[in-house]
Amino acid sequence: MMKKTIPTLTAFAALSTLSGIAHAQSSVTLYGLIDTGLEYNSNSKGARQYSAASGNLQGDRWGMRGSEDLGGGLTAIFRLEGGFNVDNGTLGQGGALFGRKAYVGLAGPYGTVTLGRQYDPLGDYVGGFESANDETLVTATEWGSIYGAHPGDMDNLDNSYRINNAVKYASQNYGGFTFGGLYSFGGKAGEVTQNQLYGFGAGYRNGPLALGVAYEKAKDPNYSVFGTNPNANTSASTSALNMSSPVYSGFASAGAWQVISAGAAYKIGNATIGGVYSNVAFQNLGSEAGAGLNPSHLHGTASFNLGELNFTYLVTPALQLGAAYTYTRGSSVGSISGATYNQINLGANYLLSTRTDLYLVGIYEHASGEDSTGKKAVAAIANLSSSSSNSQTAVVVGIRHKF
Template sequence: MKKKALVAGLSSLAAISTAHAQSSVTLYGIFDEGFEYVTNVRTSGTTGKSLYQLDATSGLQGSRWGLRGAEDLGGGMKAIFVLENGFDGNTGRLGQGGALFGRQSYVGISSQFGTVTAGRQYDSVVDYVGIFGVSDQWASHRGAHPGDLDNLNNSARTNNSVKYASNTIGGFTFGGLYSFGGQAGDFTRNQVFSVGAAYNNGPLALGVGYLNVRNPNVSFFGNNPNGGGVTANNISPAANPVISGYASAHTYQVVAAGAAYTIGAATLGATYSNTRFLALGNTGASGPSPQRYTGDATFNNVEVNAKYQITPAWLVGVAYDYTKGNGADSTLATIHNDGVKYHQFALGTDYSLTKRTDVYIFGIYQKASGVDSTGQEAVASITGLTAAAVNHAALVRAGLRVKF
């Protein structure tokens, strides 16, 4: 009897151990704290002042914590989920407009045929092209293209979405996303869809992506809990004059491509994006248009970058970004939007103290010219900062990043 009891007990332990090995939940996170110096900051009653500040939201990676889980379903299938929260480490406030899991929140199934997930997720331009920009590497959110106009740095997530991602086949991957608009009687209103593909094999990496958003001011830029589109909160005219004047667009469209080539310790990279705000003046379903814009507004953006791994722990990088916008027609005689140009330069270095802790410093300089989306003389608009008081601005950030 004792032997039988012992055998039964060992069998039970083995079953528990097997079940535990087949499922897992991981707690992970990043705390990125930095000191910033910014020039030509717009302030009430004055212009062109310098700013010194601590910031824990716009480092090499935004501060976050999350839960990631998987359970083996057998036959090569797994149930998976991700819940990821963004936060401001200096105040304890939630990020992404107050969403509890505002960075990502999805559940799905992975198998030999790929992965299908549903929830709040990243679009295909972010997945397949964003990785080639320096804002995803060593220059942080601050190094994104002006106002993150093409969303390569993932300023806007996609709610209510279903997503497919293939497994890697000979270095190729591909996928797509669709977000249901949820409007009775109007199938396309507020919908979002995107597709993308990538190739990564040896020294060469390539990526392409397409994003199409209907009524973007509501369905995309305003999809955080406290969001109201490009004319509210973090993407207000003062914070993002690059695109805020185009809130009335019926459709927001991005076509983007990226590439990188590694030669020894050096990597050369580039991105291109064509961003269009189509059918401006759709004030009933999309957003306001105090500038009375009609037709379309188009931006073309090119980034070239390079990085060099001096040692396995020490990286240096440099980048130049050029943005050209063609402006938009207006029915107001006082608005003459002939277009805008932005030149942006970035230089940075990152040093790993351990596998999970690194220190870094980078600088960004931006200069604008022409007329921005608000119909005013363009001012510098470094992503994540209130627009500058004049047409040029600079930022220097030194920080510490800890991963867990």
């Protein structure tokens, strides 16, 4: 018995050692975030609304990320991340299991290449300078909430719209300087360019200073950008309207969507001052022939200029206050004179621990002029039902826990 047992234990110890080596060379991490609270909307299509709300500061999520050391400085990586609504348990992003991110790739000494459903360069390089960004790294923590995004998140700095079928490159960090690009295949047989998207960006961080710039262009944006979730209709031969915000829904017939964006932030002691500029153009209006996509029979280009100034201050290591002002001006096109949107974001965030925090956010928006539908512009705070008037106020209070 003793002679049989000792070799068995020795073999088990050897296997355990090998298992330890394998574990050191590869890893898989399960992570997530749960965010819920109470929300007030002063005008939801004409009525006040009080409701429970999920994913306020950041979208609720769970995911897995992993890596394997392949040797020679090369690492295989993957990430699967899904969104959900904690208040009712349903999946986010139109019912996608991994609607936030789903990619696999290789990382090496010259950068990282990934393939799958991913964020675009706008969010990667400029989004962090917006007060509402879903994954900002500029300030101590996110404070502006998803409702503080630019009208309709038309410049996608809040990562509302993921890009399917994408190949993405991200450089290494060279003394604070990073850069990268993304290309998305349209995926339609016989059509090389339909629904395609490409973009690139660069960033610089050194001490208190952070800078970012990005450019992006997509063909058939009603489908390739605003219609990438499973519940959207991605066929350009139909009349599916995926661009839901009245700020730009009247431009769903655009043949292309182009965004040029830049951001900057500077930290002075416990304060951070930041700013963002975006130019968004819905080009070649009338190119999509689906019935109902061009009710105003528009042609040419509709453009928007957006500017944001924001300020955050760490009162204590646990308490952060923030304020931001956003100005959005739409150009005239056809018979539409264009609309102007003024928005103020105010927020407070209190850390109970490194993983749990409480927040209070208030948003006010005022609209004037004519919106994309040719009607008198109404306030339309991002991710809320539009107002029936030219003003709208939202207040949300809640708790967020990261694991």
